[in-house]
Amino acid sequence: MSETKNAKPPKVVTAAILVIGNEILSGRTKDANLHYLATGLTAIGIRLMEARVVPDIEARIVEAVNALRIAYDYVFTTGGIGPTHDDITSDSIAKAFGVKLIKHPKAVELLTRHYGEANLTAARLRMAHVPEGASLIDNPVSTAPGFKIGNVHVLAGVPAICQAMFDGLKGGLARGDPVHSKTVSAHVGEGVIAHDLGELQQRYPKLDIGSYPFFRQGKFGASFVIRGTDEEAIGNAAAELRTIIRNLNAEPIEGETPA
Amino acid sequence: MSETKNAKPPKVVTAAILVIGNEILSGRTKDANLHYLATGLTAIGIRLMEARVVPDIEARIVEAVNALRIAYDYVFTTGGIGPTHDDITSDSIAKAFGVKLIKHPKAVELLTRHYGEANLTAARLRMAHVPEGASLIDNPVSTAPGFKIGNVHVLAGVPAICQAMFDGLKGGLARGDPVHSKTVSAHVGEGVIAHDLGELQQRYPKLDIGSYPFFRQGKFGASFVIRGTDEEAIGNAAAELRTIIRNLNAEPIEGETPA
Structure with a gap:
């Protein structure tokens, strides 16, 4: 992919x-x-x-x-x-x-x-x-x-x-091509997923992958936001991200976690 | 003053x-x-x-x-x-x-x-x-x-x-002289008080007088914020401002109005 x-x-x-x-x-x-x-x-x-x-x-x-x-x-x-x-x-x-x-x-x-x-x-x-x-x-x-x-x-x-x-x-206003966005969250440390996430970003140089740590309901984790104009590429990157998360023994959560 | x-x-x-x-x-x-x-x-x-x-x-x-x-x-x-x-x-x-x-x-x-x-x-x-x-x-x-x-x-x-x-x-951090601030509010239109307020600002060129309109509890008005390092000048300007407000048949309210 x-x-x-x-x-x-x-x-x-x-x-x-x-x-x-x-x-x-x-x-x-x-x-x-x-x-x-x-x-x-x-x-x-x-x-x-x-x-x-x-x-x-x-x-x-x-x-x-x-x-x-x-x-x-x-x-x-x-x-x-x-x-x-x-x-x-x-x-x-x-x-x-x-x-x-x-x-x-x-x-x-x-x-x-x-x-x-x-x-x-x-x-x-x-x-x-x-x-x-x-x-x-x-x-x-x-x-x-x-x-x-x-x-x-x-x-x-x-x-x-x-x-x-x-x-x-x-x-x-003149509009650009819409920027789509997909968010997947997980209870993983940013420092644990950072290496794989960086490689994912390198495989998708036209997408913009952001990592935003949170502490909610007593648990640490991070939301990963994949943004870009190519919806298919976003879907592919999100699928790879879910695999990365599962390989770290965590569960991908679709979207932001509840506040 | x-x-x-x-x-x-x-x-x-x-x-x-x-x-x-x-x-x-x-x-x-x-x-x-x-x-x-x-x-x-x-x-x-x-x-x-x-x-x-x-x-x-x-x-x-x-x-x-x-x-x-x-x-x-x-x-x-x-x-x-x-x-x-x-x-x-x-x-x-x-x-x-x-x-x-x-x-x-x-x-x-x-x-x-x-x-x-x-x-x-x-x-x-x-x-x-x-x-x-x-x-x-x-x-x-x-x-x-x-x-x-x-x-x-x-x-x-x-x-x-x-x-x-x-x-x-x-x-x-190095600190500057503290900037003091005094707020007086009133149920007057900004466009009604603007002339006198502009003259007040001219009489106190070292102070910074801001006007911030609001609409609260069904009433229009504005808060006037007088800021500067010279507390005595702020007090004098605030006194003049209260007079300006009363001359417009309104009542000066000390501080911000309740939200």
Whole structure:
């Protein structure tokens, strides 16, 4: 058994996430968006290759956006698009792209309808400003839109809004070949199975075999996750893995073990 | 009221976190270390300025370690120091520093005592390898040590081990002046208070005033977090903030609102 021969190379689409906000770095707020976006991107065949968290400092945001947008197909930022002085993401993204910040007519219209003319403060109107050339991203929760410029998608930081924005836009993203995954667990020490597991990885160089130790219900063990675009190869590697586990006098458990 | 005049500049110590692991980027595993380390560093006066998550790819780890160790006083990495083929952090850190990976005698001794001579597989012995010149970081949970080289601290990925390693080493870190923090919340719209809040920030340029909207118990509002090294200035800014809130016909709530 081995990897499928002569398979054409998979279509790979990559992404990075940039979390913007002092509150994550100080520990005040526990980020809840990274895991949601990671899971969501993986599910639609986009490979999240990097994530960064930076503070509300323009130079740091500009630097990170420019590094990530060159390196990956998509960038998703979260945070910093509200109405207060510490919301500097839109300005920073405009700087990163070397364009002006403009008042987007459609965003003004949306905010006017939402707040009413009388309550559309100057601060709220800040949320209608986007870098020139950007298109809006729908916010079904609280109206104030995100935006997209180039390959950068700018989302809110509040988890319910960030997630709704992502769910709304993901249908329009280019997808890579789906990455399939098979998990087999066992009550074996990583140090006992490591040699055979390393050889298995060498026999399947196009697959990605991860080993994740656990201690659950009073027992040590590890979950082995086999990932890749070639489902047949994954099936073959999983079969070999079950044999490896049995040869170590343990029982393969399909999937993760119960928590 | 204003910031204290002629105060000497605060002593600032900075840090970055590098989370290493495909499992975080695929969404399989929800990172639990970033928030723990962020909170722990903040508590001892070290400012976490950046975090990155990279996959188990040597070039990406080397690149990130070298970028972060130059930019910040301390770097803490998590993940990738186990016995399996996908644990490539030690190798990658050695490459980043341009030194050899060596078998550390003390680590061999610890692992031999823990596993016993007969069970010290070649894979487990991999965990005794550290970059030349590194010193060990104690692992009170499962023995296999982390290590420190230059300003980079290499910790395990399993949360219980990562956290125990950090708790053990943090007493030896240089500390900056502690950053104090005062939170006042109110049921006011961010877009309503934003103007006054921005002016308050301008009056206290050395403080960092963050605004974090919430929706709890059926009510919208925001928490305002005032942070800085000058406690007196924080107290003065908080007093002004309470006045601002009352002038908007709302009631200042000390601290965060109940969830």
